[in-house]
Amino acid sequence: MTTINPKITPIYQSSVFKFQDLDELDEYFADTTSRYLYSRNGNPNSDELAEAVNQLEGGAGAVATSSGMAAIFAAVLAYCQAGDHVLCAADIYGGSAALLNAELSRLGITTTYVPFEQLYALEQYVQPTTRLLLAETISNPLLRVADLRRLAAHCHALGLKLVVDNTFASPVLTKPLLLGADISLHSVTKYVSGHSDVTAGVTVAADAEVAARLKQIGVFYGLTLSPMESWLAVRGLKTLRLRMREHSHNALAVARLLLGHPAVREVYYPGLPTHEQHALALEQGGGLCGGMLSFKLADDKEVVSRFMRRSRRFPFAPSLAGVDSSLSYPLGTSHRALTAEQQQALGITTGLVRLSVGIEPAEELLADLQQALDV
Template sequence: MKRTLQRPVVPGVGASQPVVTPIMPSVVYASESPDALDAQYEGRVKGHTYAREGHPNADVLAARIDAMEGMDGGIVTGSGMAAVTAVLLGLCKAGDHVVGGNQLYGRSMRMMAEDLPRLGIATTLADPTDVAAVEAALRPETRMVLIEVVSNPTLRVADLDGIAALCRARGVLLVVDNTFTTPAAIRPVEHGADIVLHSVTKLLAGHSDVTLGWVAAVDPEITARMRVFAVTTGLTASPFDCWLAERGLATFGLRFARTQDTAQRLAAHLAGQPGVRRVLYPTRADHPDAARAQGLLQGQGCNMVSFEIEGGRAAANAFAKGASGIAFAPTLGDVGTTLSHPASSSHRALTPEGREALGMSEGFFRVSVGLEDPEALLACFDDGLRAAGLV
């Protein structure tokens, strides 16, 4: 894959050009005549009209993520869930059917379980690690399959190649949420995805100070349909957030490499501690999808680690309090490590039995590893285990 250096694609001042993209917060853009405005709306000339329909900072950010994913024409939205919404509601109609992975992000799961059926769009959840389960869920009216490469929060690895082949054979769109894995680990379009989306809020921006999404389709007509829906419904990205995210992308490669290295160390460390029932990390030999992870991710494990401790909710409370140097927060991708408890946050809407069936007990935690000194981070986890009476 050819890599190119990118500079801000913005007008210069005189004979020079800014090294940093300017923030362009204008809501409206003036045109010289009705004919000139027609030319913009009809795509004969490049320009902006109204910020809800697009603005320069979103254009610059979209182009950079497009290049990372090997795609064109991406849409920047006001959040990751706005990108999910642009796909599901921008492309589906009453009478359609959608298959989703059974461990999607919590709000994506809610949309599948409650919002789409309310609008007449049927949904089915299936295990994305089992292509036969996904095939069994398909119907004649199935419009698309939505999966994550690595599931949230149990880090199971989807049979992406198998599902892509199935979707091609059945004429169904394959939508891949690449937030966890990022294009540093995998480019889903190279494995047959039709649509790829991100919560840019997370690892791409990387500093917990923006809320953004991105989505693109291989077929430009599908991207155009999503863009019209996003503009109509106001799934608009802030110029300032776009500017901050572009700044975050400048260090993305460095952050990804450092946090991945530390995540591997943390997974190995936790696996050796008493009171830790299991540790989930894609590159570990004891991961249930280790062989598939090696093939798909080519040795990349990313920055997420999940683990389960003994002692139920009481031990979980004690652990979270005892690991006081780690932010207990339902997010990921920050420069600092964050600890999440799915039973009380992202998957709280499921019944205890439903969570247990998916492997999320009261002692189950998800970790987004940050940039701290690795030894200090391991010591902080040990503090949590001691506070829970496990070591």
């Protein structure tokens, strides 16, 4: 029989795996890592993705999930049960806030939101049942940068775990676990996969016991990622390091253009010296600041819509981090569920536009933005 030894892992598009007899079944339950039984419990493709991201993050174990939201859900449940309390950075993805407010609250897990300026003074927010702080490496949508080493030390001094959404940075720029975080998670849909053709997540733990708990949550709640999505994500991951360099290079060029344009009131990009956490962003990101930025036009809906209609290289597509550039509108998409008061407090106004800068030739992106803004 011909030996098959592929360089690339095949797609194991199978929901179930065969056993020869009861002895093999007993072997499986004696060591569930010895083979595969059922794809909800584990699949070679989803395990390959989880381990690849785990290695990049320097973790003790990881689980691949069906979306970034599933990754956040698993991370919170790894530490919390009914009656527990969570702290969450106020500068957070709107979907994360919606999960905490609408669903985890129904499970008896309460949340307090902490303004960015008070993340390193959590004492006033801690309750006897507080278990963790959820924060982002680079916040969505205003690109504030958390000092993860300082934040981890502060959390641990208070007996809290630090859970970090590392999606905007990717493990190429920042490795939260090496800076002291307890869990690092990603919407793999974004930079890790990178081609806008996958919906997936990964949650990585610094501790092996927590990693085992994450695996259990994934199995029991059915958060498992499909083989095909896993295979595509692994393929995308292979070019992550190259892509992040181009994303960062292009985003800096775009930010500089926007900073000098009279139609733009403000630019939020950590790579600009004017950014409040610029030095931290460079240190924590190894000199790169990623491909995400936001900017403010006039607080006039028609001004924003006109810009969207004129742009050809930045289509309005409410996601991010693909190789092709796109734009999003936080007020109407990612942070739509927040109250008007919350939106205002976070600086999410009518004129705020978020760009996901891709890896196209920079001069083409700059020319497109210039003509879209010159009205």
